[in-house]
Amino acid sequence: MWILILIVLAVVVYFAMSQASSSNQSSKASSRTQASKASSQNYSQVDYSNLEVSLESDVPGQDYTRLRDLLAEGKWREADEETGKIIFNVGNYTYGEHGITTATHETTPCKDLSTIDRLWLKYSNGRFGFSVQRRIILGIQEDALFTLLCKPSERKGNSLEEMNKRIELQNTFHKLIGWYIPHPKDDGGDVKKYNDLTFSIHAPYGHLPTAYWENGEYGESWKTKNVNSFILPHFLNRLSSCGIAL
Numbered sequence: 001m002w003i004l005i006l007i008v009l010a011v012v013v014y015f016a017m018s019q020a021s022s023s024n025q026s027s028k029a030s031s032r033t034q035a036s037k038a039s040s041q042n043y044s045q046v047d048y049s050n051l052e053v054s055l056e057s058d059v060p061g062q063d064y065t066r067l068r069d070l071l072a073e074g075k076w077r078e079a080d081e082e083t084g085k086i087i088f089n090v091g092n093y094t095y096g097e098h099g100i101t102t103a104t105h106e107t108t109p110c111k112d113l114s115t116i117d118r119l120w121l122k123y124s125n126g127r128f129g130f131s132v133q134r135r136i137i138l139g140i141q142e143d144a145l146f147t148l149l150c151k152p153s154e155r156k157g158n159s160l161e162e163m164n165k166r167i168e169l170q171n172t173f174h175k176l177i178g179w180y181i182p183h184p185k186d187d188g189g190d191v192k193k194y195n196d197l198t199f200s201i202h203a204p205y206g207h208l209p210t211a212y213w214e215n216g217e218y219g220e221s222w223k224t225k226n227v228n229s230f231i232l233p234h235f236l237n238r239l240s241s242c243g244i245a246l
Helices: 002-040 065-072 076-090 110-124 130-140 144-149 159-177 232-242
Strands: 180-182 189-191
Touching: 065 076, 065 110, 076 110, 110 130, 110 232, 130 144, 130 159, 130 232, 144 159, 144 232, 159 180, 159 189
Parallel strands: none
Antiparallel strands: 180 189
8 A cells, every 4th residue: 555655656746847847948948039039130120320429418528529439440449448438427426436336327317328329339330339238138038127127125926036037137138248158167157357358340239338347546457357247237227218229
């Protein structure tokens, strides 16, 4: 009798584990499908090379001539660093702040954010720009920015599951824009160091700009560290509130 009960229990456990494994594989397959769909979108259907861009700013004295010229010359790294300096400047920072943070988007004027985005769109012909990055991440998941930026009180379900979903979403986005670098010793990954980014027109769509910059008090050491990828989603969300989109 006990042998029969043990056999029945073993069969039940086997089928339960098989079902869980199948569900997990389906979830991963769905994620891969979404990532493939997002990466296969043609972001160059529109010719942005003739896009008219007004070098206007809501901040007195802000000049976009240098950024325009660097982009026009294809100096992508210098243009990215100039973008960071401009964002820091137009954000109206007070003494003691050293660089762009996750709160910078709150004080960045919509007009300036639009000017920066349109300059990148024009001179990369739709390859780079905040609005390109925004379209990529929303192509993965419609509520991607909410998932990444929602407060703990706004999160639903199991906290561990929610954390894993955010990590998977971040990794998928970073892979699509070319920021992801796998860990050699496990299945995880991280974002590239600033110096390891691809400052070329041949970089993946959405690879630039980084929205990442620290001022001279830190010298050049920040460029040897992993890009602060937590900053970018805040700017992409700011585009939504500003009504800036492709």
